[in-house]
Amino acid sequence: MGIPSYFSQIIKNYPSIVRNLKQHRNANTHFHNLYMDCNSIIYDAVRNSSSNEPGFEGRLIGQVVANIEGYIRKINPSNTIIIAFDGVAPFAKMNQQKTRRYKSAFMSKIEKTDNAEWSTSNITPGTKFMSELSKQIKLAFSKTEIKYNVKNVIVTGADEQGEGEHKIFKYVRDNPNVNHNVMIYGLDSDLIMLSIFHRHYFNNGYVFREAPEFMKSSIKVEDSDEPYVLDMGLLGESIMKDMNCKFPDTRRIYDYVFMCFLLGNDFLPHFPALNIRTNGISVLLETYVEHLGKYPDRFFIDGGKIQWRHFSTFIRQLAKNEHMYLLNEYTLRDKHDKRVWKMDTIQDKANATLNIPIIYRGEEKYICPTEKNWEERYYRALFHSERKPKPICANYLEGLEWVFKYYSGDCPDWRWTYEYHYPPLLVDLQHHIPDCDTTFILKARPAFSPNVQLAYVLPKAQFELLPEKTRRFLTTHYVDYYKDDADFHWAFCRYFWEAHVNFKPITANMLDSWEKELK
Numbered sequence: 001m002g003i004p005s006y007f008s009q010i011i012k013n014y015p016s017i018v019r020n021l022k023q024h025r026n027a028n029t030h031f032h033n034l035y036m037d038c039n040s041i042i043y044d045a046v047r048n049s050s051s052n053e054p055g056f057e058g059r060l061i062g063q064v065v066a067n068i069e070g071y072i073r074k075i076n077p078s079n080t081i082i083i084a085f086d087g088v089a090p091f092a093k094m095n096q097q098k099t100r101r102y103k104s105a106f107m108s109k110i111e112k113t114d115n116a117e118w119s120t121s122n123i124t125p126g127t128k129f130m131s132e133l134s135k136q137i138k139l140a141f142s143k144t145e146i147k148y149n150v151k152n153v154i155v156t157g158a159d160e161q162g163e164g165e166h167k168i169f170k171y172v173r174d175n176p177n178v179n180h181n182v183m184i185y186g187l188d189s190d191l192i193m194l195s196i197f198h199r200h201y202f203n204n205g206y207v208f209r210e211a212p213e214f215m216k217s218s219i220k221v222e223d224s225d226e227p228y229v230l231d232m233g234l235l236g237e238s239i240m241k242d243m244n245c246k247f248p249d250t251r252r253i254y255d256y257v258f259m260c261f262l263l264g265n266d267f268l269p270h271f272p273a274l275n276i277r278t279n280g281i282s283v284l285l286e287t288y289v290e291h292l293g294k295y296p297d298r299f300f301i302d303g304g305k306i307q308w309r310h311f312s313t314f315i316r317q318l319a320k321n322e323h324m325y326l327l328n329e330y331t332l333r334d335k336h337d338k339r340v341w342k343m344d345t346i347q348d349k350a351n352a353t354l355n356i357p358i359i360y361r362g363e364e365k366y367i368c369p370t371e372k373n374w375e376e377r378y379y380r381a382l383f384h385s386e387r388k389p390k391p392i393c394a395n396y397l398e399g400l401e402w403v404f405k406y407y408s409g410d411c412p413d414w415r416w417t418y419e420y421h422y423p424p425l426l427v428d429l430q431h432h433i434p435d436c437d438t439t440f441i442l443k444a445r446p447a448f449s450p451n452v453q454l455a456y457v458l459p460k461a462q463f464e465l466l467p468e469k470t471r472r473f474l475t476t477h478y479v480d481y482y483k484d485d486a487d488f489h490w491a492f493c494r495y496f497w498e499a500h501v502n503f504k505p506i507t508a509n510m511l512d513s514w515e516k517e518l519k
Helices: 006-013 021-026 039-047 056-075 091-110 128-141 164-174 189-197 211-215 232-243 252-263 280-293 308-320 322-334 346-354 362-367 374-383 390-408 450-457 460-465 468-477 508-517
Strands: 018-020 033-037 080-084 152-156 181-185 204-209 228-231 487-489 500-502
Touching: 006 189, 006 232, 018 021, 021 228, 033 039, 033 056, 033 164, 039 056, 056 128, 080 128, 080 164, 091 346, 091 450, 091 460, 091 500, 128 152, 152 164, 164 189, 189 204, 189 232, 189 252, 189 390, 204 232, 228 232, 232 252, 232 280, 252 280, 252 390, 280 308, 308 322, 362 374, 450 468, 450 508, 460 468
Parallel strands: 033 080, 033 181, 080 152, 181 204
Antiparallel strands: 018 228, 204 228, 487 500
16 A cells, blocks of 8 residues: 555656556566565456355456466566565554455445455455465465476465565565566555665666556556556656755665655554645655755665654754645645535445545544644644643654664564554654664564454454454454444545544554464
8 A cells, every 4th residue: 555646646747657568578678577466466356256156266366376377477587486465464554454444344335335245354364265365376386487487486475474565575685686677566655665765676677567557547558458567767766856956865765765654654644734645745855855955964864774863854844834734735625615515326425435534524623723722632633632742753753763674674573553543743743853873663573473463453244254263252352342333533634545443442462462362
């Protein structure tokens, strides 16, 4: 997933990085390696299949195998193929997965599809479906080097911990001398960010997906049957050019990725004053160029560490204008107030639900940044507490360090998470950033088991996907933590799928006790 709308933004700002795969082939480009982040292939196969017929899961697995094989034949790599599926995720990602499943279940009720469709919650490590898929993928692709005329075929399934894209980039880091011309399948913003971040490992790196994925972002395509490719090297060069620093340096690209964390991702929320859909990236770039890019020795990331004093300089400048940025966001969002939404059909209701964050804006209206003391109301509305930002700021700074380390190396702590739905205000964060070398994540804790992840992320209506022992354990001891009616909050979101869900907190320590109980 990653930053909402990031893909659309980079295509709009850097159209020259997009090319048709067929045209790319005509340029006599040969690919050494094909790295595939394959979970999206399952979702594509589900959308193109009828789930009401007997034997659906078997046919679905067969379609996934066929699609993977089709991409291998299309790219025709000569050295290494990686076929990666998501295994157990870090706790920080599990929170996002849980929220997504609750929102999906809610939308199914609105669209009257809850009883008719096969639940995509089956596509979670620990389910019978994913266990069978992992087994069949390994049977289909293990020891197929001769078949595909390559040196290595590596399969890492849902039974191996880690998100698919991070397992891929661990291989990239561990094998720096084999990444020449590399094609990566997948198109979420995390994959693009990781590719930019690791571009020094590639001679030439590309990311590709099917044409319809580009068409969703209103990108014109000449051939809807042909995959399209993003040139990661050219994207990196274009970003560097856009940064327009007086002292250009390849390290600036790390800083670009790092400051984009402020726009939100799967692990941290975006700042309401910095919105990628309006001019969030431009604000970040302009501030960076003015206060860091003019100097030869100012970087956020240097020597593999966060330089907090330089980040503090950056945040102080953003904080000076936070109120103005927020007022601009309100002006844009207020324009939707006069629109009348139809509610006549199921589709009308689904469309209104999708746009609910710009229809019902009670929390935003309460905060009201045009009136005095709006900062206090921000915390009352979004954190349900008075303005005591110190623990929120500390948790957010932990998050910046955690995400940076997760992007650049192994997961620093599988059980860390950001505990809030919203960030602190920039005017508060600026007072809590250290001015010296500081490490926030001090303890590396292990991943949870697939069974515990499954128990954590599933709504009660989908407990049939759990093993019997786990289902009995939860319904006996923790039923209060699984309410049927979710409490959604969407202040400063654009679409319902970005909304937050208020759950009764299940902490990492609680999940640790579940591990012991469910062994």
